[in-house]
Amino acid sequence: MNLNIRYYFIFIIFFSSFVYAEKGLGKILRSVIIENGFKSPEYMYINEHENLAPEGEIFFKSNHLSLNGSISCATCHIPSKGSSDGIPNAAGVRGLGEGRERLLSGAKIVPRNTLALWGVGSKDFNTFFWDGRVDFGSIKIISQFGSQIPSHDPLITAVHLPVVEIRETLEEDDFVLAHKQESLSGAKSVYKAIVKNLITHEQEAIKNLASKMGVEIKDIKFLDIATSIAAFIRAEFKIKNTRLNNFVKRKEELTKKELRGGLIFYGKGNCISCHSGPNFTNQKFYTVAFPQLGFGKNGFGIDYGRYNATFNPKDLYKFRTPSLYNLSKTSPYSHSGSVSKIEDAVRAHYDPLSLIKISDYSDLQRHQFYKYLARNDAVNKVNFLTQDEVDLVVEFLGTLDFD
Amino acid sequence: MKNKTLLVLNILATVCCIGLGYKFLLKPLMAETIYATEYKQLMFQCDNVMRDHMIAKNRVKHEKTAEAIHDLKASELGLVSCHEYDKLRKVMLAWGLTAEELSYIGLEAIEENANDLIQYVETHEFKY
Numbered sequence: 001m002n003l004n005i006r007y008y009f010i011f012i013i014f015f016s017s018f019v020y021a022e023k024g025l026g027k028i029l030r031s032v033i034i035e036n037g038f039k040s041p042e043y044m045y046i047n048e049h050e051n052l053a054p055e056g057e058i059f060f061k062s063n064h065l066s067l068n069g070s071i072s073c074a075t076c077h078i079p080s081k082g083s084s085d086g087i088p089n090a091a092g093v094r095g096l097g098e099g100r101e102r103l104l105s106g107a108k109i110v111p112r113n114t115l116a117l118w119g120v121g122s123k124d125f126n127t128f129f130w131d132g133r134v135d136f137g138s139i140k141i142i143s144q145f146g147s148q149i150p151s152h153d154p155l156i157t158a159v160h161l162p163v164v165e166i167r168e169t170l171e172e173d174d175f176v177l178a179h180k181q182e183s184l185s186g187a188k189s190v191y192k193a194i195v196k197n198l199i200t201h202e203q204e205a206i207k208n209l210a211s212k213m214g215v216e217i218k219d220i221k222f223l224d225i226a227t228s229i230a231a232f233i234r235a236e237f238k239i240k241n242t243r244l245n246n247f248v249k250r251k252e253e254l255t256k257k258e259l260r261g262g263l264i265f266y267g268k269g270n271c272i273s274c275h276s277g278p279n280f281t282n283q284k285f286y287t288v289a290f291p292q293l294g295f296g297k298n299g300f301g302i303d304y305g306r307y308n309a310t311f312n313p314k315d316l317y318k319f320r321t322p323s324l325y326n327l328s329k330t331s332p333y334s335h336s337g338s339v340s341k342i343e344d345a346v347r348a349h350y351d352p353l354s355l356i357k358i359s360d361y362s363d364l365q366r367h368q369f370y371k372y373l374a375r376n377d378a379v380n381k382v383n384f385l386t387q388d389e390v391d392l393v394v395e396f397l398g399t400l401d402f403d
Numbered sequence: 404m405k406n407k408t409l410l411v412l413n414i415l416a417t418v419c420c421i422g423l424g425y426k427f428l429l430k431p432l433m434a435e436t437i438y439a440t441e442y443k444q445l446m447f448q449c450d451n452v453m454r455d456h457m458i459a460k461n462r463v464k465h466e467k468t469a470e471a472i473h474d475l476k477a478s479e480l481g482l483v484s485c486h487e488y489d490k491l492r493k494v495m496l497a498w499g500l501t502a503e504e505l506s507y508i509g510l511e512a513i514e515e516n517a518n519d520l521i522q523y524v525e526t527h528e529f530k531y
Contacts (some may be wrong), residue, residue, distance in 0.1 A: 109517050294520040299513035300447050313462040
């Protein structure tokens with residue numbers, strides 16, 4: 001055989017084995033993704049009250065949902081900012097505008113990063129807020145309402161909370177102070193006042209809601225308002241088709257980088273030990289020693305996370321695993337929004353000290369940080385990754401983005 | 404005689420004004436200037452031992468082990484550290500600061516890191 005032809009054959013064999021190997025890796029990745037609970041967007045979408053979504057949208061965007069604070073759900077859940085607000089800690093009452101502008105205008109700071117809403121109404125999504133103060137996933141349902149939960153739908157129950165949160169949507173005026181109790185019965189007067197506010201200012205939407213629900217306007221309750229808002233959230237922030245879905249369900253190819261990133265995500269990185277299931281969150285609570293930004297839920301730059309909801313010391317510094325859909329649009333990351341790049345958010349899981357300037361801390365702050373670090377779950381789960389591997393994981397996470 | 408009386412009254416009024424100004428304006432201002440930083444630090448330390456005590460108490464509710472009970476007793480004793488904070492609080496009250504003014508300084512301490520947040524937002528551009 002001519003030498004050139006021989007080289008040509010060797011090249012063809014080498015190239016085909018490479019292509020075959022890539023396809024083989026794709027096949028492996030596909031099966032691991034399915035094994036770890038991946039579901040298509042069509043499967044995940046549920047919306048029992050979809051017909052109430054138009055009214056829900058009006059209430060979601062209405063400042064009158066706030067009894068005295070001139071703020072709406074849409075103030076912090078902004079579509080152009082990935083259904084979050086683009087700032088590390090939420091900017092509550094007394095501010096002007098949205099996001100950065102609102103924070104710098106002197107708004108009261110709500111010391112947690114606003115969670116994006118993508119997929120929160122999906123099938124089996126049952127744990128809400130960073131500290132899971134609405135948790136329908138545990139054996140015992142946890143919520144601030146104790147045994148008097150307003151609804152067995154976790155999203156509807158979750159919608160009940162921000163509107164009675166002081167700083168977030170409520171100013172601490174005389175009326176609020178008089179009804180300041182952490183129980184459904186205590187909050188009932190505030191809910192009644194909010195409904196009255198909406199009946200006065202959102203007449204058309206209330207009229208339509210009453211007609212769709214077959215009740216008189218005077219009989220509308222906050223539960224009905226919350227049901228319509230939940231219906232809107234489910235419809236507006238549903239998971240849509242992603243490149244990963246096309247890869248898994250329609251056998252489309254990923255780029256070489258995305259494929260390798262996926263193998264690290266499901267393999268060496270072990271990201272899947274927490275970011276599993278249809279929403280890429282197992283909805284459980286872990287400590288990842290992200291830097292703390294802002295004064296924190298417990299003041300003095302401390303945030304005890306889940307402990308604030310359960311008062312169980314085992315839950316100190318734990319936060320709910322967030323979903324990974326549309327991640328590139330929801331910067332900054334972590335419970336206090338202290339990291340602005342996805343790369344840094346990944347790094348915080350296995351090398352948290354690389355993100356912290358410890359010399360800026362006071363002695364006592366340093367001591368607090370050691371306590372936080374000592375409870376770190378992430379470093380025991382996630383392996384060390386090189387910068388290239390982190391970049392590949394970020395490439396893979398991009399396949400979960402959608403418009 | 405009349406001039407002398409007026410002079411004495413003037414002096415008395417001036418002394419009274421200075422006294423009142425000292426008591427209600429200067430002394431509280433001095434107290435705030437001298438003690439505010441120390442007050443914030445002591446408050447953080449007291450808050451720290453109080454939180455530790457609460458955590459130890461909650462731990463005993465979940466696990467009644469000898470170790471948990473021992474830690475609770477230790478944390479109860481640890482609350483003694485709040486004495487310094489209490490003492491300084493009383494000194495500042497005696498210097499004329501009101502309870503509301505002290506609460507405000509306390510709030511400033513609790514939310515001190517809010518300034519870091521503002522600084523962070525001012526210097527970072529977030530990618531959406």
